[in-house]
Amino acid sequence: MSARVERAMIAEFGNPDALSDAARSVCNEGFRAIDALTPCPVEGLEETLGLKQSPIRWPMLIAGVGAAAFAYWLEWWSSVFAYPIDSGGRPLHSWPVLLLVPFEVGVLFAGLAGFIALLVLCGLPRLNHPLFDWDAVERSTDDRYFLLMAAPENENDNDRLRRLLSDARALRIRELSA
Amino acid sequence: MAAGAAALAAGCKRPDEEILANVTLEELPYVKIPEGLVPGVIQRYATALTLAGYGRGALVTSSEGRPIKVEGNPRHPASLGATDVFAQAEILALYDPDRSQAIRVAGEISDWPAFEQALGEHLAARVSGRGQGLRLLSGRIVSPTLLDQIEGLLKAYPNMRWHTFEPTEASDGETANVVYGKPLTLRPRFGDADVVAAFDADPLGCGPDQVRFGRELVDRRKRDRASARFYSVESGMTLTGAFADHRLAAHPDAIEAMVAALAAALGAPIARPELPQDHARFLDVVTKDLQARAGRGLVLLGPALSKNARALGVWINDRLGAPENAFDVDPRQAAAGTLPELADDIHAGKVEMLVILDSNPVATAPGDVEFGALVQRLPFRVHLGLYYDETAAASTWHLPMPHPLESWSDIASPEGVASIVQPLIRPLHESYSAHRLLAALAGEPPLSDYDRIRSTWRSRWGERNFDDRWRRALVEGVIADTGLEPAAKPAAKFPGWTPTAPQGGMSAIFRIDPSVFDGRFANNAWLQECPQPFSKAVWGNAVEMALADAKRLGIKEGDEVEVSVGKRALSGPMRLSNGIAPGVVQLSLGYGRAHAGSIGDGVGFSVAVLRTAASPWIARNVALRRIGPNGHLSPSTAGLFALPGKAEELAPEVEVGAAKASPPQPMASFFPPRPTPIGDPYAWAMVIDTGACIGCNACVVACQSENNVPSIGPDEVGWGRIMHWLRIDVYDHGSAPEPRPVFQPVPCMHCEAAPCEPVCPVEASVHDHEGLNVQVYNRCIGTRFCQSNCPYKVRRFNWFGYAAGQEYKNLGNALVKAANNPDVSVRDRGVMEKCTYCVQRISRARRLAERETRLIAEGEVVTACQAACPTRAIHFGNLVDPKSSVSELRRDPAHYVLLDQLHTRPRTTYLARLRNSNPELGGSA
């Protein structure tokens, strides 16, 4: 996670709408919503949490184009330079037929790059995580929607936040320290 | 296997006696012996191979002491540098593991001393000093030494009798006798003939004269096509009929009537018989054409016709002043008895001992002779032969005979030109030559064959420079100033004419099989798998008849049918065959062998039972009966569906004078056009003259022998698989009843824009800089994309290890492998292969040329198919050289490219078949 915080507050919700509403109101009140754990993507949550668009397409583009270029070079080198063999009287550099392999290879490497980028960007694989210590969090892959916030230092802010959350139909609220 | 390997290890040595390689007269070394044992150095030796008793000259290639290839001997009149299928296949015959390898008495292995003793005892006990009851049976014998020996034998045993039986004999001496009052052998001079009319005759059919006659006929056509015309009236479908400009299918009886009508037209004192309208029309045209060419017209009569009709033919030729030579028959041969006479004597109990020389009458004798049963009556019967065959099994003693490539002898051509039979290799197995057997019979002291042959010729030449003449004979393969002089013909007397009474039922005509001859080659896999000229059937024969008759009799192709004359009957599968005359069934000799060997046993059915001594070539009053649906028709390598209109496109015919040219339009392409040839000193190309191809298959087997192409057996062929690199397609420009076939040999086209190459993922099929489309066997992974994209379908795939561990029957034997050409790699399972233009011969020529730092000259590279072709229909050479034969022929108006519209730019191209139709018959006949 981006910002280090000593103490975090977790609110548990029963459905995505409740979660997004809560997140919105919390942020409006000036509190810092850090992250959310949800069993499925929740529309609009990224904006509320102020997350930027994922840069994941760049590595894919670079890997794809690079692999395709290499493939074409390999074809060209092997058929024109390394082994200039007469095949059916066709030119050594029969460019139209050399286009297919680079396409296939390009797509393949774009896909692989995407997957690797996902792991890197998400810091995965990470089989253990502080959040997993809390049993209830298990349902974040099932039917519960969790909102993580930096717990305010002073008491009354803390209380205000708790009130906000319970107003926002939070089922449970819990603080845990990292 | 082990036995074969042992024989091979022991056998692959050159003979002890001096044998001489064939070289040109100029460099003929009188004293120096060319060294033949330098590894890789190919040495060719002149010798002669026999067929039906006559010799055909051959140059046999030997590699490290192993004979591996037969080529023709240009100096020999029966070879003229070419060969027939059988000569090609002798290599495989030499290494056949099924050859007899031991003396046997009643089937048990014995030895020579035991035989000599038994022979002596029997001679003493049964044969009075004058040879009473002793008989010698052989095929035709023209070997000077053998004839001398037999003559000597007859002197020693005055009452002994010599009988000859040649299953393929046409006995023409007899007919000439009727007309000229003395036995004469009449032989056509096609070179001098303008118009030839064949009446059920097949001069181009297989036999000792096929090569000679084929060359003469085609050369005559090449000299001046417009004045050469060939008519054929025949009952079966023959190569001659395919060669003819006009062909008519007719029943032998009808043909005899036509012959009589022709005789009448030429002034014979007989009434012109009534002819059917179309026959009359045909005959009138023929008559006119013959009369128009005084002294240049010739008629030929086939053996199936009555003796009377054939005599008429002799008379007609005499009347026409036909270009033919008459030769006196050797009195010694004329004196020999026949098989029926022998049979009668056995019946009469006049025979005690029978010695059979290299002949298999039990399998080949006419059915009415019932020789198999008859011979059993004799207490002492000796058989000498290559195989432990039917006759061997029926004999008390069997002696293994050496193959012609293993033993010394001499032989003569049909016109008496003698050759020394020179061995290239020591006998692979224990064997005894006819010379030795006859010597033993005569009780002469043993003499090696070598010395015996030399003594024969010493007696003819005298001592004076004998060795030079001997060496010369060995080197050249023919013996100078031998050969018969044409004899003067006495005045001809008209033989008279009594028409054969019209017969009911059908007639069966017997033909010599183009693949196994009379059965003596039945154990030769190359020949068994050599496609029949028209049906392309392999591995078996069939009862062949025309569609009309089959319909009438309610028989479908493949049905099992019984063919019977009275009590004698045979049964076999029926095959439809265009061009066979109505009322005629065609049967092939040579199949249904019981003791041929592992290859030939039980292939097809024997037809000997229907032949009679009186009429061996035709059986009348034949009854046909459908037995059942599945006659196990032998597989065919030809296609399954006929495509209309293909003949015109793929194998066009051109009338003399007319021209045919179709320049291909350039095709849109991403790629720049490519020059042809590519700028190398060589651009190999082949031109095949379909007009010159007589369909004899010599090229097919020659290619198989040269390139180690495996035979795969009937089951594989039945699956639609073949391995021949060169196939002969036959296209029909006529109709079902009157076919007009054109033969088209199809090797690899070696396309400049080869469709097979770009589709190969591993660069196994690539082009070389001299324009060869080469197949790199060790790169090939067997995707078979090349063959599926080859419009000519010339590629062959090893579905199994046909030559690599999964051979058919005995073909995996180590001994058979000795027949392989060491310059050609044997292909593995799962690999694609195809015609290479005999690249090994090209590279041999290149090595030679480079050693002498010069370019390969025209004619230096001769492909195997080209070398074998009797009519020189195949031309090979360098396109870069504008004066090369291929360059010349490519400018010929009749030149065409197969599937030109595909823009594959083949290096193999064709000349359309030229026809010289008689306008009065139109294109129809």
Added chain:
Amino acid sequence: MTVVSAFDRAPALEDVPVLPRAIDDRAITDIVCEPLLRPAGKGWWIAFIICSAGTLALIYGIHLLFTVGIGIFGNNTSVVWGFPIANYVWWIGLGNAGTLISSLLLLTRQSWRATISRFAEAMTLFAVSIAGLFPIFHLGRPLYFYWIAPYPATMHVWPQWRSALVWDFWAVLSYLTFSVVFWYVGVLPDLATARDRSRGAWQKVYGVAALGWRGSARHWRHYHRLQISLAALATPLVCSVHSIVGLDFAASLMPGWREPIFPPYFVVGAMYSGFALVVLLAATITYGLGLQALITARHFEAMAKIILMASIVMGLSYLSEYFAAWYGGHPEDRGMVAFEFTGAYWQVYAGMLFCNVIAPQILWFPRMRASLAVIIGVSFAVLVGMWLERILIVWNTLSHTFMPSMDRVFFPTWWDWLFLFGPMFFFAWLFLLFCRVAPVVPMFEARELRHKEAEG
């Protein structure tokens, strides 16, 4: 948990939502995870044993193939290609549908696709893997198949890049690998669910497989974008793959093959047979695993419509083939069309036309589209028909050559049949295992779908 079976209801399906209202997040998790947690039932074991037997038979066949040689197949000198090629094309085609569902339908916002995409993708993986075996089985020297790959070979020759087989190699390799990635990315969140649902050893297995996924919003944004991007790449990839398979034939000069229509026509055909198989599998797992709540009549109806559409396109492809032959005017091409209808295989061709063009027309009727039995029947016909089409493409052209003397008819051997049916058992075998270990329906997508439908 309420399970609503869709098929006891009257047609008019368009107005019903894909997922019944009664379903909530929890129910989805329960329905999907339940089969993974309980031991396998009797039916599963029976099926598994049968499929194992079939697979063993196939293995024996492969042993024979490699030791005796490919002569055991019915191929001949002219028809050098046979069942393996047809099977290859057929299986690749089956594979395509999975990717199309999860990519093309994703891009085109076909919400109903959500619940069927997972096993459809699994189907793709298995089908493509099996397809990839056939080009090896069909080789004369299978042990050297890797010579098609570019590596510094001792023979000092590289692949011949003009060959469609080399394109094939790369297409299949890329497609298979890409599909694995795509599938794994898709299953990742559900593996996390399975991890949190299961206990004991399986929890550790799923835990490792899930890579520690915890549904963080920061992850979802990368995840979501990656999924869209992969889908965007997968669509052209899958089309190119079957186009290249089409080029195996089209990049030749043989009549019946040299047709520009082939690539697109192969893609449609692939989708066609693929959807047919998806229908069969969907029906199987819906009732086998009790997923009627997630895979409903709507799905079958939608797939029926796609099959109907595809059948029409196939019909048009055939027509365009005839037209091109007539309009092009080459006697060989015209002869080829004539041969298709009157030649050695005309009965097969007629059967093919019936299965691919005639039979599916029944789906014009809403009542028929509402009947699972009918849809299954049609799908089966389509699968048969598409295989017949593949084998006929090979047979007709190779049997009807330029050279009449080389025309041959193909007669299959027992081994041909073994290599046709054996892989089907192997496929089912793999699929049975898949149903036991992986969530067959993407739960997180089902939840999304449900929330969308709740709003709208």
